[in-house]
Amino acid sequence: MYPKDTKKTLNCRGRLVDLTTPAVMGILNVTPDSFYAGSRVSPTTNSTSVHTDQAVAAAERMLADGATFLDVGGYSTRPGAAEVSAGEEADRVLPIIEAILTNFPDALLSVDTFRASVARQAVNAGAVLVNDVAGGTLDDAMFGTVAGLGVPYVLMHLRGNPQTMQSLASYDNLVTDVIDELGVRVAALRALGQKDIILDPGFGFAKTPMHNFQLLRQLDAFRVFDEPLLVGISRKTTIWKTLQITADQALNGTTVLNTAALLNGAAILRVHDVREAAEAVILIEHIKKS
Incomplete structure (x- = not known):
């Protein structure tokens, strides 16, 4: 019923993170336009x-x-998102990383960026993981940068960019094509000496809702890489359009799909609602051990 074991540890700048029990990654968007307002931390004043x-x-x-x-x-990175310069992106995330680590020095911070320069600055500021929605396709310097930094790297599948990706959601065989395209990127990373790679099939990125359901159902096919899998489907369009609700109402649907992801081998859930995801992990672990 459950996928075979894959790699279970990440070396986060000398701290070994055990993924034997799946982990939860909380989303903190320092943006004015991310699709779910509940995830945004945007200034309400000029302070x-x-x-x-x-x-x-x-x-x-x-x-x-x-x-x-x-x-x-x-x-x-929602479909049709506005362009943001690398300088503005860094100005948004670096003070937040520094502030969080000042208050919670043991926190494990990831930087969500497809730019090598932002990744480097964020890791220098204390981030221990780079989450790249473009899988290195939008910045040729990313792979060499992250390999040199020596931090775990989330390699997500994407075609095009946030402005064009939905026009590229056409596949001969969805799961095979995504695996093949990720495989090329994994090989390139390995050639540069990258040790810790986390794979993300890219739910919602150059994928239709039907594609997302198919990827979720066949998630265990990605075990061919023997690498941890990250699933980020929290409150996405696939849920709320299918249920004819809004993103604000999509928590229950998110929990259902996160549960399916856990049953099919997800090692990390990237979510807006941490407590509910953490509870799903606990309950699924009890089912597996029963």
Whole structure:
């Protein structure tokens, strides 16, 4: 019933993270336009302190609710998202990373970026993981940068960019094509000496809702890589359009699909709602051990 074991540890700058029990990654978007308002930490005034205070409070809540990682992003990657310069992206995320680590020095922070320069600055500021929605396709320097930094890297499947990706959601065989395209990127990373790779099939990125359901159903096919799998389907269009609700109403649907992901081998759930995801992990672990 359950997929075979894959790699279960990550070396996060000298700290070994055990994924024997799946981990939860909380989403912290430092953006004005990410698709789900509940994930945004945007200033309501011109005060930087207000901005960072909001982020620290959100971080505290997610850590208390059971997050292993906090994923800080400064560039919305929803379909049709506006372009943001590398400088502005760095200006958004670096103060937040520094503020969270000042208050929670043991927190494991991920930076959600497809730019090598932002990744480097974030790791230098204390991030221990790079989450790249483009899988290195939008910045040729990313693979060499992350390999040199020596931190785990989330390799997500994407075609095109946030502005064009939905026009490229055409596949001969979805699962095979995604695996083949990720395989090329994994080989390139390995050639550069990258040790820890986490694979993300890219739910919602150059994928239709039907594609997302198919990927979820066949998630265990990705065990061919023997690498941990990250699933990020929280409150996405696939859920709320299928149920004819809104993203604000998609928590229950998210929990259902996160449960399916856990049963099919997910090692990390990237979510807006940490407590509910952490509870799903606990219950599924009890089922597996029963």
